[in-house]
Amino acid sequence: MAFGDSLSAGYNLPASAAFPAVLEQALRQKGLAVEIVNAGVSGDTTQGGLERLDWSVPDGTDGVILELGANDALRGVDPALTRKNLDTIIARLTERKIPVLLAGMYAPRNLGEDFAKRFDAIYPELAKQYGLVLYPFFLEGIAGDRALNQADGLHPTADGVAVIVRTILPTVERFIASLPPRS
Numbered sequence: 615m616a617f618g619d620s621l622s623a624g625y626n627l628p629a630s631a632a633f634p635a636v637l638e639q640a641l642r643q644k645g646l647a648v649e650i651v652n653a654g655v656s657g658d659t660t661q662g663g664l665e666r667l668d669w670s671v672p673d674g675t676d677g678v679i680l681e682l683g684a685n686d687a688l689r690g691v692d693p694a695l696t697r698k699n700l701d702t703i704i705a706r707l708t709e710r711k712i713p714v715l716l717a718g719m720y721a722p723r724n725l726g727e728d729f730a731k732r733f734d735a736i737y738p739e740l741a742k743q744y745g746l747v748l749y750p751f752f753l754e755g756i757a758g759d760r761a762l763n764q765a766d767g768l769h770p771t772a773d774g775v776a777v778i779v780r781t782i783l784p785t786v787e788r789f790i791a792s793l794p795p796r797s
Contacts, residue, residue: 615651617663617671618681618717621752622654624775626764631772633681636779637786646790650679659685660699667703671712677793678707679786681717681752683736688768690725693732700736704744715789716741717752717782747789755781 616622616634624632634652641648653670655662663670663682671678680703686696700716707714718737721730741748753770755777756762762774770778 615653615671615675615677616679616681617653617667618679619654619658619663619685620656620769621684622652622679622681623656624652624654625656625769627772627775631775633775633778636775637782640779640783641786641790644787646787648790651675654681657685658682659689659691660696660703661686664699664703667706671707671710673710675712676796677713677715677789679715679717679789680704680707681719683719683733684752684768687719687721687725687733690729693721693729693736696733697736697740700740701743704740704746708744713789713793714744715747715749715786718748718750719753720751720757747785747792749782749785752778752782754778 616637622633629635632652634650638648638650660682683696683700704714716737721733723730737748737750740746756770756774762771762777763769764771
C-alpha cells in the first residue's frame, strides 16, 4: 500500500499514471506478483494521515510505503509535530505488525535553515529508531525539474512519476524481499 498525499494519489494524473499503479507495473515486470493499493489523499498532512490510518490501512496489509510530510513542510507545520505524527503512524503500524518503508521528504529552503535542518532530520531518525527501510527523498531526480513537474512545480507529471518509480524501485524491491512470507 502507498499511504500518502497527492504525490501518491496522483494529483492531476489518470489513475494509471499515479505512483502506486506505475510502481505495481514495474514490480510485475520484474516478476513480482504484487498489488499496490493507492491510499494517497491529495492535500493530506501527517495529522490527516494519522486520523485516517486505521480505516485506510486494513489489517492484513503486507506492507506500507509511508509517504507523508510534504504538505506539513509547505504549510510550515512545526517539525516536532510532523515527527510526532509520523512516529505515531509508524508505531501503530508496527504494533499491527505491518512493515513500513519510509519515504522521506526535504523541507523547502525558503522556510529557513533551522526549519529545514529539523524537518530533514525526521525521516532518517525515525528510520533508525524503528529499523525501517528508508528512501531518503521521494522526489529524488525530479525536484526542481520543470520538464518532470506539472505547472505548479510541486506535482510530478506522468514522466516525473516514471522517474520516481525508476529511482525508488531498488529500495522497494529490498523492502518486499524483507517482508515476512504470507501465511
